[in-house]
Amino acid sequence: MLNVQGLHLWRGDRHVLKGLSFAATPGQCVLLTGRNGAGKTTLLRTIAGLLDPEEGQVSWRGAPIRGQRAEFHAELAYLGHEPALKGDLSAQENLEFSVGIRRRVARAEIDAALARTGATTFADRPARTLSAGQRRRIALAGVLLAHASLWLLDEPSTNLDADGQELVAELIREQISHEGIVVAAVHHPLTLAAGSVTALELGAS
Amino acid sequence: MLVARRDLRLAFRKPSQLMQPLLFFMIVATLFPLTLTPELSRLRDAAPGVLWIGALLSSLLALEFLFRDDAIDGTLEQFALSGQSLTWMLFAKTCTHWLLTGLPLALSAPVVAAALGVSAGALPAILAGLALGSFAMSLVGSISAGLTLGARRGGVLLSLLTLPLAVPIIVFGADATQRAIAGGDIMPPLTMLAAIAVLGVTLAPLAAAAAVRIGLE
Amino acid sequence: MYGFARRWAPWFGGCAAVAMFVALYGGLVLAPPDYQQKDAFRIVYVHAPVATFSMVIYTTMALAAAVGLIWRMKVAHAVAAASAPIGAWLTIATLGTGMLWGKPMWGAYWVWDPRLTSELVLLFLDFGYMGLRAAIEDPQKADKASAVLAIVGVVNIPIIRFSVDWWNSLHQPATTKLLGDPDMDGSMVWPLLLMLVAFALYYAAVMLVRLRAELLRRERNASWVREVLS
Numbered sequence: 001m002l003n004v005q006g007l008h009l010w011r012g013d014r015h016v017l018k019g020l021s022f023a024a025t026p027g028q029c030v031l032l033t034g035r036n037g038a039g040k041t042t043l044l045r046t047i048a049g050l051l052d053p054e055e056g057q058v059s060w061r062g063a064p065i066r067g068q069r070a071e072f073h074a075e076l077a078y079l080g081h082e083p084a085l086k087g088d089l090s091a092q093e094n095l096e097f098s099v100g101i102r103r104r105v106a107r108a109e110i111d112a113a114l115a116r117t118g119a120t121t122f123a124d125r126p127a128r129t130l131s132a133g134q135r136r137r138i139a140l141a142g143v144l145l146a147h148a149s150l151w152l153l154d155e156p157s158t159n160l161d162a163d164g165q166e167l168v169a170e171l172i173r174e175q176i177s178h179e180g181i182v183v184a185a186v187h188h189p190l191t192l193a194a195g196s197v198t199a200l201e202l203g204a205s
Numbered sequence: 206m207l208v209a210r211r212d213l214r215l216a217f218r219k220p221s222q223l224m225q226p227l228l229f230f231m232i233v234a235t236l237f238p239l240t241l242t243p244e245l246s247r248l249r250d251a252a253p254g255v256l257w258i259g260a261l262l263s264s265l266l267a268l269e270f271l272f273r274d275d276a277i278d279g280t281l282e283q284f285a286l287s288g289q290s291l292t293w294m295l296f297a298k299t300c301t302h303w304l305l306t307g308l309p310l311a312l313s314a315p316v317v318a319a320a321l322g323v324s325a326g327a328l329p330a331i332l333a334g335l336a337l338g339s340f341a342m343s344l345v346g347s348i349s350a351g352l353t354l355g356a357r358r359g360g361v362l363l364s365l366l367t368l369p370l371a372v373p374i375i376v377f378g379a380d381a382t383q384r385a386i387a388g389g390d391i392m393p394p395l396t397m398l399a400a401i402a403v404l405g406v407t408l409a410p411l412a413a414a415a416a417v418r419i420g421l422e
Numbered sequence: 423m424y425g426f427a428r429r430w431a432p433w434f435g436g437c438a439a440v441a442m443f444v445a446l447y448g449g450l451v452l453a454p455p456d457y458q459q460k461d462a463f464r465i466v467y468v469h470a471p472v473a474t475f476s477m478v479i480y481t482t483m484a485l486a487a488a489v490g491l492i493w494r495m496k497v498a499h500a501v502a503a504a505s506a507p508i509g510a511w512l513t514i515a516t517l518g519t520g521m522l523w524g525k526p527m528w529g530a531y532w533v534w535d536p537r538l539t540s541e542l543v544l545l546f547l548d549f550g551y552m553g554l555r556a557a558i559e560d561p562q563k564a565d566k567a568s569a570v571l572a573i574v575g576v577v578n579i580p581i582i583r584f585s586v587d588w589w590n591s592l593h594q595p596a597t598t599k600l601l602g603d604p605d606m607d608g609s610m611v612w613p614l615l616l617m618l619v620a621f622a623l624y625y626a627a628v629m630l631v632r633l634r635a636e637l638l639r640r641e642r643n644a645s646w647v648r649e650v651l652s
Contacts, residue, residue: 012560013643048286051422052494074288082279088215097211098280101287101294348574352567356557365553366571369546370578373585380589397588401581412574419566 001025002047002150002181006056009039009046016042017053022200026149026179029172030198031186038203040185041081044152047183048078060150074102077148079156083139087128091119091138094127099145113141117167132159140171151175153184165190208284208294212301226267226306227313233259234317245322252321253382256314256331257375260339265364267306268346271298272417276354285421295417296410299347307339323386330385330395337398338378344405345370347413354420373401423497424637424650431630438623445620448613462526467613469519471621473541476516477579479509479625480544483551484576487569499565500640502572503555504632508625510548516541536590540583547575561640 002024009017016039024030032040045051047058049065049072057064065072085094092110099105114123119137122130127138136159143151157168169190172182176196184190237255238248248255275281275298284294314335315328323331349366353359381394449467483502490498520538521531532538551568558564641647 010562015643050282050285050418070288070290072288073286076286076288078282078286080279080282082277082282084279084283086211086215086278086280089211093214097208098283101208101284101289348570352554352571353557355560355563355567356554357559358557362550362553362557365546366550369543369550369582370574372543373578373581376585376589394588397585404581408577412570416567416570419563419570422560422563422566 001061002183003059003062004047004056005059007043007046007053007058008055009042009051009053011042017046019056020202021056022198024181024183024198026181027176028196028198029176029182029184030200031184031190032200032202033186034202040202041154043202044078044154044183044185048076048152049073075149077143077146077151079139079143079151079153081154083135084142085127085135085138088126090126091123091130091141094138095142095145098142102146105145110141110145113144114138116144117141117171118163133161133164136160137164137167140168144171149180151180151182151184153182155185155187157186157188157190208297209301212298213305222270223305226263227309229266230259230263230310230313231317233262234321238321249322249386252318252323252386253379255321256318256335256382257338257379259317260310260314260335260378261342261368261371261375263310264307264339264342264346265367267302268343268350268363268367269360271302271343271347271350272354272420273350273359276417276420281354281417282421285418290414291417292410292414295347295351295413296406299343299410299413302347303340303343307343308336311336311339327382327385327388330391331382334378334381334385334391334395334398337395337402338374341374341398341402341405342367342371344402344409345374348409348416351413351416351420354417355422374398377401424634424646427630427634427637431627431634434623434630435627438620438627441616441620441623445613445616448609448616453610453613462523465519465523467617469516469523470614471617472512472519473516473537474618475621475625476509476512476541476544479505479512480548480572480579481576483509484572487572490565491569491573496565496640497637499569500633500636501629502569503565504629504636506548506552506555508628508632510545510552513541513545513548517545534590536583536586539590540579540586543582543586544579547579551575 004020004022007017007020008015020043022030032043034040042051046053049058049069057066059065060068060072060075084098085091086097089097091114092107095110095113096105096107099110111120111123114120117137117140119134119141122134123138127135130138136156140156143153151172153168153172156172157165160168165188172184172190175182234255237251241248241251272281272295275284285291287294311332315332318328318331319325346363346367349363349370352366353363356362377394377397381391381398383389384391384394445467450464453464455461455463483505486498486502486505489495490502517538520541524533524535524538525531528535551571554571555564555568558567638647638650
């Protein structure tokens with residue numbers, strides 16, 4: 001369903017993606033590994049359509065994403081380095097707005113997602129006062145609420161404690177068991193059921 | 206709509222930042238009598254210049270904050286990936302920005318103008334002119350604010366990009382104010398200002414969205 | 423494109439030099455002095471072509487930028503990048519010659535004439551374009567961002583021009599038209615036209631030289647550059 005074909009991309013002088021191809025079908029998780037600067041973030045941003053590859057293309061449901069940006073993004077949840085939270089708003093308010101621009105969402109739904117990611121205890125405090133790990137949990141709740149079939153996660157377990165690492169693995173397992181697709185850049189291997197997981201090492205050469 | 210509501214709520218959580226452009230405008234306006242002359246009869250001649258240069262400078266100051274915060278914390282990225290129209294979201298942001306900076310400035314302009322010796326009859330026209338003009342400036346500015354997202358040293362560059370584009374707004378705006386003070390027909394320049402604002406509404410959000418997408422790369 | 427630039431730049435440059443020389447001779451020596459302005463009018467042979475090309479180059483830049491954005495052609499962006507400094511330089515030259523001309527005509531180097539004023543605004547647009555390009559590190563991003571700016575600028579130029587005319591009509595009577603075009607003598611006209619051609623060639627030559635450098639700089643890691651340089 002997600003098809004990445006022969007991506008070439010330069011960042012300034014550096015040839016970051018050199019003819020990269022892979023495909024993912026529903027119920028599959030692709031784990032991107034590789035040292036820092038190998039192009040994990042670049043690849044995720046290219047799949048999301050934030051970056052234009054110089055050669056090759058990303059296809060979704062058989063059509064290139066360039067021609068169906070809105071439809072593709074409606075099915076996509078992207079978790080970047082920054083959690084996209086406003087410091088002066090609480091977790092609930094933040095999600096109300098960030099999910100709200102995608103679809104109509106009820107307060108109870110937000111609270112349920114926050115409970116799922118273990119963020120209930122600090123959900124009403126301004127995001128500015130929270131730790132990086134706590135903010136990441138709120139951002140994960142946002143990913144859940146997007147109801148997306150494709151998750152692009154950039155280092156999802158950064159700043160999280162052991163508990164949180166397990167939570168991320170669990171959320172990914174759930175997503176692929178619901179016929180979703182996950183592409184995640186990771187440093188530590190996640191414990192996932194074998195068979196549904198493909199590892200892809202970037203910058204190996 | 207939701208974007209606008211979010212920005213409004215955010216802004217009211219930080220009222221001091223809200224006051225800054227307005228205060229800046231007042232200070233610039235105060236500097237003119239101090240540097241030119243305290244005589245009202247001569248200040249009245251300078252009033253269009255004072256009002257419009259003050260408005261331009263303070264809206265430039267405020268423009269820096271239009272997209273910067275949202276770019277830094279990843280919100281713009283999420284906007285771009287939301288599956289909704291980035292153009293409309295940025296337009297909503299720009300309108301809110303104007304409501305919070307341009308409109309208060311226009312509302313305070315009659316007070317400033319009166320202090321510069323402008324007669325009461327001219328004040329409504331001045332208010333209308335500045336309201337339209339500052340709206341057009343916000344629209345033009347949204348393009349350059351988007352363009353400077355990816356740049357180092359954004360501040361000065363932002364002014365350098367915006368000022369030439371704002372020339373028509375300043376010309377027609379100052380002309381409208383001058384005519385209002387002299388008791389002339391204000392409709393021709395005001396219509397031109399409105400035309401620029403309409404053109405801005407149709408084209409600026411598109412250009413700003415393109416600029417922001419490039420800035421996110 | 424690189425090969426084309428290398429082969430043709432000297433030819434354009436040579437022709438530009440010859441045309442410019444002939445045109446200058448025609449304009450400065452052969453053409454009769456103007457009945458009103460005497461010899462001072464001769465600066466038109468530099469001023470008018472330079473002014474024309476300051477605007478032509480900006481438009482070219484915007485067109486190249488649009489082509490680069492729409493069809494994602496890297497060469498088009500390189501053309502825009504190579505043209506910007508030439509455009510800025512010709513804009514400065516326009517203002518300079520305009521001021522020299524202004525002294526005998528208006529009695530002052532600088533008059534807030536609508537043409538001079540909009541030319542000055544054009545210079546600011548040029549500088550803004552170059553400033554934006556210089557401030558963005560990633561070359562592809564700089565290409566696209568400055569392309570959007572060039573296009574926005576080109577949409578704005580007519581509006582700026584119109585507003586400046588409006589502003590000027592309020593403050594001073596329209597400047598007398600310096601060139602009575604219809605009754606200009608043939609011997610005065612041909613050097614002017616030739617000068618326009620000369621500047622077109624000059625622009626082509628300088629642009630190709632700069633384009634060559636630009637392409638080399640951008641693709642310094644590509645294999646064809648290594649071959650060319652070795």
